[in-house]
Amino acid sequence: MHPPESTPAPEAANSREGRPRTGAKDVAQLAGVSTATVSRALNNPESVDPVTRQRVLDAVAKLRYMPHGAARSLRSQRSKMVGAVVPSFDYALYARTTSALQQRLDARGYSLVLAETHYDPGAELRVASQLAQHGVDAFVFVGLDHDPTLFALLEDYGRPYVLTWGVDPMCRHPSVGFDNEAATHAMARHLIELGHRRFGLLSAPVAGNDRARARGAGLRAALVEAGLKLDEGCVQYAPISLQSAQEAMTRILDQPEPPTALVATNDVFAVGAMLACRAAGVRIPEDISITGVDNTDLGATQSPGLTSIRTPIVEIGDAAAAQIIARLEDRPCELFQSFPIEIVHRGSTAPPNPKRKYQP
CATH class of the missing domain: 3.40.50.2300 (Response regulator)
Structure with missing residues (x-):
């Protein structure tokens, strides 16, 4: 891996402490519900009917609301926890990347918290919000496709994140991967x-x-x-x-x-x-x-x-951890890393056979 270059972190990774924060009452007023319903919709969503829950979530997204208590806790201390949110635990490659991620984090004294989303953007947003409220310091996500609300959420919490298994061609989001x-x-x-x-x-x-x-x-x-x-x-x-x-x-x-x-x-x-x-x-x-x-x-x-x-299955996890650690510790790092790929030739390919036997 090349030596890290000093690159200013994107705006999405910076704290937003100076901005007046929206309260639960504002969300309740916009959604037309009580503050108690707002709390249940965010913390115990199955207890709220889907229509009402969606109104609350829409209000949260529009007002970019974050619970005050969680925000104060995150500003005042570090948990030394990093959240890795992956599409599925069943896919072995994500396990190998996550293992490399965990090893680099553990060597620096950080713990890894895992969650899966089953390729559901709504589940990813919900999980990220819950982890942030529980004090996770930073996030690692798979791929470049994410609900824009996710990035707004991370911006409001002032939490660094890195996308993996791809590199953002517009350089909007810190990312580590290769050209798929x-x-x-x-x-x-x-x-x-x-x-x-x-x-x-x-x-x-x-x-x-x-x-x-x-x-x-x-x-x-x-x-x-x-x-x-x-x-x-x-x-x-x-x-x-x-x-x-x-x-x-x-x-x-x-x-x-x-x-x-x-x-x-x-x-x-x-x-x-x-x-x-x-x-x-x-x-x-x-x-x-x-x-x-x-x-x-x-x-x-x-x-x-x-x-x-x-x-670069292992390299992605290691590089993602290195970037997250550097940003949490206010050290320079490379925000966009693209690793090379190569063809490994084996016996499953050959020129086409004009006399091939198989016919449907």
Whole structure:
């Protein structure tokens, strides 16, 4: 990792102590409820009917309300706790990144608090608010797609944060990651150079998932540059699991003209695709080339081994922790870090076979 450059922290990371703060009475008045209902909606939301709760949340967002007691506590002392909010505990890569994050934080005397959101922006906002009210000093989030209200919340609390697994191209939000679009673009170029002209894409749903969206865009851009087109019948979106990937790949193989090359947006999808091919008698790479992203042991230990993009899984967690620690301790740091990626070539890719045996 390059030596940190001295970069002023963005406005969102600075304290807002000088600004008059909105009170619970203001929120109650705007929402047309009592202050007790405001308290229940924020602290015990299941006890308030959804319509009323939404009115309170809308008022909170409009007035950018923060509970006074929590704000005073946060201004007066540090908890030495950092919150890591991830989409899912089920995805092993987030666990590896979080482990690296925890190790660097622990070495400096900070504790890590974990929460998951199941790819729900509303849940992410709620969890972040609860953690902030309980005194968490800083936050680490996954990806670049977040409800704008989240950043307003962090600004009001004056809490530093860093986004991971991507780098904000507009440099609005501190971020650590890599170019997701460039990763699959490079992989698609490799397959095109091997001679492939008919492609498939296996991806996570793109709503609220900038990583999936960027990786799909990388494939599409490479195909356009080569004068090729992606058949939408050979595009499948699925939850990140081997079973879902296998089922999605089966649908691709059932197309009238199945692809000769598949770009999967992570190794779980790629290995699930391999399982589907084996079940259907489709040979890899003789009948189809398959590629992944992240270069995990799951893909490396397949037969044949999976050609995949090595991504900075551990480096992201370590760098995110280093940035958070520096900002909490008022030291200079690099706010935007993009790590390199590379293709790891294995046996799952080869030139297309004009005599391939598989036919749907």
